[in-house]
Amino acid sequence: MESFPQTLEALPAEPGILKTLAACVAGALVPGLGHALLRKWDRSLVFLGSISMLFALGLYLNGRLFNPDFSDLFSTLKFIADAGNGSLYWFSWLRGLGTGDPAAYTFDFGNVFVYTAGLLNMLVVVDAFDIAQGRKQ
Amino acid sequence: MNNHFLLMIVFSALVSVVFTFIAKNGAKERSKYFLYLFGSFVLLSILVGWLMYPFPF
Numbered sequence: 576m577e578s579f580p581q582t583l584e585a586l587p588a589e590p591g592i593l594k595t596l597a598a599c600v601a602g603a604l605v606p607g608l609g610h611a612l613l614r615k616w617d618r619s620l621v622f623l624g625s626i627s628m629l630f631a632l633g634l635y636l637n638g639r640l641f642n643p644d645f646s647d648l649f650s651t652l653k654f655i656a657d658a659g660n661g662s663l664y665w666f667s668w669l670r671g672l673g674t675g676d677p678a679a680y681t682f683d684f685g686n687v688f689v690y691t692a693g694l695l696n697m698l699v700v701v702d703a704f705d706i707a708q709g710r711k712q
Numbered sequence: 713m714n715n716h717f718l719l720m721i722v723f724s725a726l727v728s729v730v731f732t733f734i735a736k737n738g739a740k741e742r743s744k745y746f747l748y749l750f751g752s753f754v755l756l757s758i759l760v761g762w763l764m765y766p767f768p769f
Contacts, residue, residue: 621733625726632722636713680714688723695730702734712737 595707602700604661606692609703622699629692630663638685639675640668653686659693724753 594612602609607623610616634640641653658664667673673689676682705711713719728749736742 618733621729625730629723629726636719681719684716684719691723691727695727698734699730 591707595704598703598707599700602696602703606661606663606696606699609700610706613703613706615706618702622696626660626692626696626699627663629688629695630660630667633685633688633692634667634673636681636685636688637676637679638673638682638687638689639677640664640673640689642668653690656690656693659695659697660689661696664693720757721754724750724757728753 598609598612600609601612605623606626607619607621610619610622641650641657643654643658644650645654675685679685702711728746731749732742732746736745
């Protein structure tokens with residue numbers, strides 16, 4: 576026969592789906608905002624500062640923001656990595672920033688900075704998901 | 713800002729601090745882990761760069 580929890584504390588706390596969804600969407604839009612919603616202020620500030628700085632440096636170093644282009648695998652992957660920056664990418668792209676200069680000395684560096692910022696932000700969203708689900712503190 | 717080494721240091725520091733805050737809690741633990749990651753980034757970059765030096769890429 577299945578045993579039931581004898582105390583209220585023994586019942587598993589159900590993670591809030593809305594809270595998890597809000598944290599993930601917010602984190603995907605603005606780096607660190609998901610953690611801010613979860614009241615992880617130190618992480619939120621560090622993620623916002625570091626990822627924004629990587630992205631801004633990437634543009635400053637003549638990196639390119641790749642367009643939504645799904646014609647081949649590498650173009651798709653470049654776009655996905657760039658778009659991981661969320662609103663940073665979309666606002667910059669819509670304003671015509673990040674045209675890139677392949678002849679510039681730092682073109683490749685700039686691209687790597689922007690890709691890495693986007694990929695790190697995806698990881699940060701996964702971290703916000705884990706925290707919202709109560710899997711980590 | 714055309715100094716490759718400086719760019720690599722800045723990149724390593726920013727990426728290391730994000731990984732540190734994802735992986736660790738507590739100031740002391742974070743400090744140690746950040747130094748470990750940052751040092752690994754810098755030393756391994758120099759090592760790989762040195763190993764790639766003879767190749768005509």
